[in-house]
Amino acid sequence: MLAVANDDVPLAISALRAQADSELDEAGRRSSSTVIDLEAEENTCPGCFGTIQQGVPRCPECGLRVG
Known part of the structure; x- marks a missing residue:
């Protein structure tokens, strides 16, 4: 503190x-x-900087859970 x-x-x-x-x-x-906006059509993964489409709970490139 x-x-x-x-x-x-x-x-x-x-x-x-x-x-x-x-x-x-x-x-x-x-x-x-990096900020994840769950309402956006696509986001950038903070782990690998890949593209994550809306509604997908994990990054397709590295598997990081984002949703």
Whole structure:
């Protein structure tokens, strides 16, 4: 847990994101920012970056469960 003053929240969030980004490679940063929208016609798998069609519970390329 991290406690900061209300005025310092944006700076704290920025510092935490910068630290996390410095510990990930490009694929890790891309994966961690991937959002799955279950209502969209297609999504990008955060595991392998393959295409997942709407209504499919697992990525057809890597098998990651997304739904």
